């Protein structure tokens with residue numbers, strides 16, 4: 001499983017804002033939006049393009065467009081904060097939605113929404129979720145996609161724990177991961193350390209559990 005760590009200086013400053021406990025929800029959402037732009041930009045570097053003729057005000061030339069725009073799948077809630085930035089860079093993309101809430105006793109994901117095309121054969125998919133902790137949520141999500149025939153999955157997250165990466169690797173599911181950081185470990189509540197807390201709560205409110 002390929003893992004790309006995007007450690008561009010401007011990505012690091014946005015990640016720092018997200019980690020900082022003093023950052024309020026509005027600033028957290030703004031940093032996530034900007035960081036997502038950078039992650040999607042790097043994740044799509046190898047995307048196939050097709051050429052088509054255009055005319056500048058001066059003369060005809062060759063234009064380029066993404067040959068097969070990916071389906072974007074934010075994992076609710078926290079992935080919602082990445083969807084606007086991804087869709088802005090990939091305006092021809094369509095979107096699917098998966099809603100998962102991790103049980104904070106068992107750390108297993110509970111699914112509450114699955115809105116995906118029935119057949120994903122031949123369609124690349126970009127999954128958006130800021131946090132890869134135990135990997136249970138993203139394994140569940142990627143399995144939904146692979147069960148629908150998808151063979152080209154890119155998971156974009158802000159932070160990845162080594163434990164989550166190992167779980168995804170061990171799942172044998174076809175995917176690559178693009179992240180801004182591989183953090184040190186999980187704590188005894190399965191939160192990423194040093195992490196940034198609960199990415200859903202920091203965007204949308206909620207009670208701290210870490």
Ligand SMILES: O=P(O)(O)OC[C@H]1O[C@H](OP(=O)(O)OP(=O)(O)O)[C@H](O)[C@@H]1O
Nearest residue numbers: 077078101102131133134135136137200
């Ligand atoms: O790798 P895991 O151990 O499965 O944990 C990661 C999941 O936890 C967070 O969502 P959460 O369940 O808190 O839901 P939320 O987005 O509604 O806050 C996060 O956005 C991931 O989906």
Ligand SMILES: O=c1cc[nH]c(=O)[nH]1
Nearest residue numbers: 133191192197198199
């Ligand atoms: O550190 C973590 C782990 C799971 N979910 C989060 O939002 N943060």
Ligand SMILES: [Mg+2]
Nearest residue numbers: 198199200201
């Ligand atoms: Mg949460």
